[in-house]
Amino acid sequence: MSTDFQQARIALGLRLRELRTEGGLTGRQLAEQLGRTQSKVSKLETGRQTATPEDLRVWAEGVGQPHAAVELAARLRSFESGTRSWRRQLAAGHKPVQDTLTAEHNRSTVIRAWQNSAIVGLLQTADYARHIFSAYVDLRESPRDIEDAVRARVQRQELLYRPGRKYHIVMWEPALRALVCPPEVLAAQLDRLSGVIGLDTVSLGIVPFEASLKLPPANGFWLHDERLVIVEDWHAELWLDQPENVALYRRVWETLNASAAYGADAHRIITRARRALGTP
Structure with a gap:
């Protein structure tokens, strides 16, 4: 807390x-x-x-x-x-939470994300998202509206193709390798990531295992313009809009981003994670 x-x-x-x-x-x-x-x-x-x-x-x-x-x-x-407990947020299931996040994305022009443990929701395939939601439903014993939540998350991805906004997404390489789903599902997810590289609305950086880090790669978070930070923890989401907190998370993002690989280098990191799965 x-x-x-x-x-x-x-x-x-x-x-x-x-x-x-x-x-x-x-x-x-x-x-x-x-x-x-x-x-x-x-x-x-x-x-x-x-x-x-x-x-x-x-x-x-x-x-x-x-x-x-x-x-x-x-x-x-x-x-x-500021502190939105999962117990209360998920009382009606995961879909309302996804709808709330979509509203925030619609309000934002420049969005920055850091994720260290899983593929960011905005880039997830439906199969990968299904396994993520299922795991959290079991953990939090929330209503099983998994298919509605998957549809809401995938629908939000339409924003990636709308002009006028920019997504700066940085992930740590372990997020590409975590077997939170069957290997064949992760393989398709990594193929999806490779396809995102080159979108004019998306800047995708991967921090490789061997990169030097100036900060520990801690909790994932989203920065919406310069007005809001959403941080995920096990017990709650933190919605922080105080200027000093927004500025702090912006510095954290910039520091981690300095270790990220982009373009062809990011593609090579995704490819080696894909090969490690040993799937067709």
């Missing part, structure tokens, strides 16, 4: 405790009044659990300050807009 998110959650908890004490209630009394466990009241006040909008509404009413619900809800929205 990000430090900023945790600090915001602790600050919200302190405000909840303040409202409770102003109402003259102990934690046990409030728990009984709300029909909650004392443990939950304690976790909310100490920032060890994220409150839901309903938690905040009944809390404000329980301490006799129903008007405070608006303030509490605003606090929750302010820090959850």
Whole structure:
């Protein structure tokens, strides 16, 4: 969990405790009044659990300050807009998440991506995407709308052929070799990558195994113009729009990009990964 998110959650908890004490209630009394466990009241006040909008509404009413619900809800929205938990995002499945990402791509003109562990979604074949979605559905126990999600992801790739935008995509060579799908599916995926080289809207760089790196090749992320960074983690996506964070991720991207190979050199790296599969 990000430090900023945790600090915001602790600050919200302190405000909840303040409202409770102003109402003259102990934690046990409030728990009984709300029909909650004392443990939950304690976790909310100490920032060890994220409150839901309903938690905040009944809390404000329980301490006799129903008007405070608006303030509490605003606090929750302010820090959850930055940290979007997968549990909440995937409550209705993967397709709505893909639709949200497509909307952001439509709003953007220059997009930069870094990926170290898998082929970026915008360049995935349908078969490769199907295996990726299936793995995450199993991991997160989310609704199995895999085919709808695959269609939404592949449909977003139409943006690659529209003039007026530019995609600068950099991947680490291990992303080309990770067997997150059967070898024949990965082989077709690598053929697809080779075909992308030369598109006038796409600049595809590959950082080879042997390249010197000035930074560790950590989490994948997307930079949308100079306004937004989307970072993927296991528990959540981070949507960061503070100028200092956008600038930081831009520096990270530029540093990793300095080690990337392009054009014929990138094609050779893809080809050697393809040969290593030993498939026709």
